[in-house]
Amino acid sequence: MKRELLLDVQGLSLTAGAFSLQSLSFQVHRDDYLVIVGPTGSGKTLLLEALAGLVAVEAGRIFYQQQDITAAPPETRRFGFAYQDSLLYPHLTVRENILFGAAVQGRAKAPEIRRRLTELAEVLAIGPILNRHPERLSGGERQRVSLARALLLQPPLLLLDEPLSALDPQTRAGLQQLLRHIHRDEGVAVIHVTHDFAEAMHLGTNMLLLNEGRLWQSGTPQELFARPNSEYAARFLRVENIIPGSIRWQDDQRWFGTERSTRLFGPLPEQGASEWQVGAPSFLAIRASYIRLTREAQTESGPESESGPGPRSVSASVPALAEGQAKECGWPATVTEITFQGSYVEVTCHAGDCWLVHVPIAHWRSLHLQQGETVWLACQVSDLHVVPRAGQETSMDDGLD
């Protein structure tokens, strides 16, 4: 089955006050759940509003099912739309709120609309509150009503601006499940702005990272989290280990040499290799959960800790291709801090650089680790991910650490 292209955004630009969205291009297919992340003020809301036709586009085109809708007024687009604060109409009951779109068309009493309402009320579990007024509803109820309102006329595309961010985790989890259901079972394409990366991961099939009105990176959520394309993206996406260093050349392969501890990691996977000139200052970016912590080296190559001052001292394991398994590289480190985090333990290790490792509780039990002990860290060579170091170019915004 060929994937149906629903929305095709080409070079969309617009200005609002001092801010501007700059030449954004991306596509949304019918089976996509597109998650948009980005720092405060990066233009996420503005982008959604532009897609819905609520702000005028200055340059670029938006195609919907091959039709140019760049200048179409919002009421002709019929995309579902929901803001973070649900914005229910205080003068209408919950039922009237949901039926609003149908009422505008004079179809509020049509049998198919009634059926749809009953169906939505069931799925969203809002049957009992249909006759109440919005003011006294809980946050979760409000959001569900807001979703029902947006979904009533079966929009093929749902635009959601941080719809779950004001809710407690339990309510949020329930609504996430619901959104997933709407996406999968009702066949609605969704574009969803969120600040919650777990949510992005959980729901998204695709993801955009916006920053300062520009599309910074796009791909699957997994790609973005595992392989941010820049220091900014790595920091924004909370990659815990961002180790400065540069690209080295050894044994006819590219390696990453750390700056502080002069340790080599690699050989680097071929991804993006062409961009990487030997000597280019860069960062090794790897998530804390991608690093395995054990009491002793488990790979074939033993722990050869030579953190001497020599300029090219190779300390990372250079394993021959292991039996069937992906190549790993490992290195020793000293535990400096242990923080219990509920579902995992955050272990801070020092090995010239500072490494954060997340050890799941269930595994932690068997480690019996103490501060000051030496452990063996390991990660898969294919997880080694290098991003360019851009000097002062990319600002770190609000990052305080």
Place this chain on the structure above:
Amino acid sequence: MKRELLLDVQGLSLTAGAFSLQSLSFQVHRDDYLVIVGPTGSGKTLLLEALAGLVAVEAGRIFYQQQDITAAPPETRRFGFAYQDSLLYPHLTVRENILFGAAVQGRAKAPEIRRRLTELAEVLAIGPILNRHPERLSGGERQRVSLARALLLQPPLLLLDEPLSALDPQTRAGLQQLLRHIHRDEGVAVIHVTHDFAEAMHLGTNMLLLNEGRLWQSGTPQELFARPNSEYAARFLRVENIIPGSIRWQDDQRWFGTERSTRLFGPLPEQGASEWQVGAPSFLAIRASYIRLTREAQTESGPESESGPGPRSVSASVPALAEGQAKECGWPATVTEITFQGSYVEVTCHAGDCWLVHVPIAHWRSLHLQQGETVWLACQVSDLHVVPRAGQETSMDDGLD
């Protein structure tokens, strides 16, 4: 060093509209970082406002350093206070906002105040924006200014109402670090309302769970997450596995027998054993990250899967005390779903009941698991946690799942 008791709340009750806080009691010591969680509308904001003296208390007492401040007006309490939406004064510059409290006392120009401002500006990295007006600040900047304003007069106690919830994760992480610094290094006791459990875990030394105006549970965050005291708490705190069953008696010990699969888990740790009558309907509550998933049984007792229909068929391993290690119990299960979640893989397993297990990425690599495969689940006996089943009593609120 004896811990200094700062705040002693005894049976605090108050009514606002149709809602009421009912007889809350808890203590805050000088080195505490108290996190308050609870569903929307559970009275968290109201509680903070009551502590600050912003709403009148109807019954109960609040003692601050042994003094009864129940009826003291807020301006005499001098607790720092910050709302989620920072509420900076639009008519003042950032500097004037921060100096507001000092200006009220006519001390805005005092040398010690100037010093304090410089210091705060440095710590909070707001030096460059001191002369700007609030309206154009980013969310992170606004929050930092709001904190600076609350901190200027060195309050011994800081009350924060969801101060970080509107921020993107990067900004949030920066501010979390900052709050931790203020708490640890400036010796400020903090009461912090949040919806973010990771934040609660990261920052809190103590935690309260509020629901419907009542104190549902208190303890360290770790305690609450690992050992919620009720089905409601377990669901609210997102314990992934809440398996229905009842208490059984076997070999002179208490066990938990599941309802659907008639499997036995135990022997149960002695915690709260007195409450547990044999036969009492209850839940086994265990977090997904507390369960270890392996390809084969790793405990002594092999996988003895007897999920037959017999009423008392014992399938859980009944291990003799293992060598030095805590007792474990394990059971086989079939993998039905695998979801990649960024820093871990969520594996849904079926073994009569449905079990969710979180496997960290770094460990996942070596498993090469496929849907339909049979795996071995194991958890420590000390992690087995049983909560009562309350019938219809505790409502599930917004829970949709």
Place this chain on the structure above:
Amino acid sequence: MRRQGEPFSTIVTLITAALCTLLLAVFAGLLGYGETESIRDLFQEPEFRFALRLSLQTSVAATLLATVVAIPCGYFLARNHFPGKVVVDSLLELPIVLPPLVSGVALLIFFGPLLGPFLQEAGIAIVFTPLGVIVAQWFVALPLAIRSFRQAFAAVDPRMEKVARTLGCTPFQSFWRVVLPIARPGILGGMTMTWARTLGEFGATAMLAGVTRMKTETLPMAIYLSMTNGDLSFALAIATVLLLVALLVLTAFKVFMRTEVQL
């Protein structure tokens, strides 16, 4: 938050109470001077009854017309920013400055020599007719309506409209079905003020519509004529009726329409 005996909140309450007392005393003085027993007789007089009916009819009509104009104007001013807005703003406030008598003259000039011939052709008579009463009241009360409505519209989150647009509303529909109902309390509050102003209007009305018995004579004019003829207590009796009618209608309207006010 408010504690008993907090000096500031006490003072604020006291000032409000004092003002209410002052108003009550002033109105009471009025009642005291009027021959209250004559109020019953008043209702026997056809001239008074006519004036009362005309006052109510024209003030309601003028209020509705002012509302119809002030709603788009208020909405425009609440949502648009443009160079020179401050001048437009002041211009729309000017009719408040003019003594009603002068407003009346201006209207008389406008609807007489200036527009009169055209109106006559169209068969519309404004000068010295009940229609003129409505026009004069409308003109004088309009600025109050515009300012009130503008404040009410400005308080409606524009995103409420945006959501309506995505639900299939044209700009007009989103205004009609969303903005207007949400701004309702403010609109109704503004309308009460507008109505109060039209009900008491005298100077402009007398000038444009004349004070013709049983034709264009409203209650304020009846009061004026009685006063001019030395019949002060009769004038005050009418004024008392005017006050009571206004108090009744205002309160009933607010209760009935459930404006922001709590009972």
Place this chain on the structure above:
Amino acid sequence: MRRQGEPFSTIVTLITAALCTLLLAVFAGLLGYGETESIRDLFQEPEFRFALRLSLQTSVAATLLATVVAIPCGYFLARNHFPGKVVVDSLLELPIVLPPLVSGVALLIFFGPLLGPFLQEAGIAIVFTPLGVIVAQWFVALPLAIRSFRQAFAAVDPRMEKVARTLGCTPFQSFWRVVLPIARPGILGGMTMTWARTLGEFGATAMLAGVTRMKTETLPMAIYLSMTNGDLSFALAIATVLLLVALLVLTAFKVFMRTEVQL
């Protein structure tokens, strides 16, 4: 969001433009009838200059006094809910209903027979004095100020005050340092309306303060007296000055105070 040629937004703009045009036409008609060349001469006349000065002085004084009273009242009404509020609300709106002439009578009764003896003992003369001008203007314009301020205060998030309290403010300080500055644009806007009303006030003023030349004669009275004398074009010349002064002052005030209005 606004697209060129969207019918609704076009209509709204057109209605506003039409109203502005109407007002301009009405005022222009006024100017056309006044002897514009005589305006220059007007300023030579000491009596006119006195009236202009007195008008400005009293209207400013009355506006300030109205502001002082309306601020606590508006705040009280914005923040408190109590049984019977709807009646208090209507009571405070009543002075709008009364024709100014009647308000004047009521004030004269109140400050004359009722309160006169006490005031005299205290050495305060209100009846037939410039002070009476201020009192009358104050009374008539007060309800407008209260309603405006109340709307402005209601729009200030009460949590702004709560934060101020935790920063060491007493209730009064939090009002003075936080609520008032934040409500400033609404307060200033309400003050312009109040001032406009006091500037144009005539009926109540004439009753309470009399129309003694060079003593209690304000511009509206000068206009009225000229008109009484049958001297319409002279009256209109004064009215023109009144209009221009008002337009100038209103606009300048708004620009200077940077109220919500954009230039």
Place this chain on the structure above:
Amino acid sequence: ATNLPPQGTAEQVKPVLFAYVGSGIKDPMVELAQMYETKTGIKVEMTFNSSGALLSQLETSKKGDLLLPGSQPYVEKARKAGLVSEVTGPLAYHVPVIMTPKGNPAGITGIRDLTKPHVQLIVPDLESASIGKQALRIFEKAGIKEDVLKRVLTYVETGPKVLTTLQLGQGNAGIGEYSSAIKAKDKVDMVEIEPALNEIEALPGAMVTYSTQPAAAKDFLDFAASEGPKVFEKHGYKTKIEKP
């Protein structure tokens, strides 16, 4: 007076006359108009206002048939401006009198008493209101202008307001019109001004030059001239004056 049949013949449209009438003479004029309507079936619509306002209305609207302001000077003014032609009358006279609160607490007996130091005088504006203008001439004639003006408590904008003000307890003397003093005789006392010093104005009627039905207007004026004095007298106006 024309002898129009009491009931209009066939469906003949009755003319309706429009008159500007000084608000001070409302009552007699209403009666007069009713008499005329009974007699001829012609309705006379009247608008009441202060005389100056009436002139302004007439001048700007350029409509109507009749002008019956409070006193002679307004008619003069209107004639000069070409607003009225035909003038008839007087229907009655506008006679200034001294009004005092009941019991005459200041003990006023004549115009010269107004200079006494304890007098608090209420007068209509001396330049605008017609009674005020008359009063000024009286003071000048009596040679007490300076002294009397020192006793003025306040000026008011129209004649009738003097009465209102006195009734509200302000002042102990005022200059008002004879008929209003008569009408309010249970509220104020009246002291007549010495005929030798008094300044009396006639109350005329006039026809508006813009009138579209001059014949009917003229007819009413004639009727008013003949019947008016009787009606006015009934309402307390002086219709005959003793020449000094």
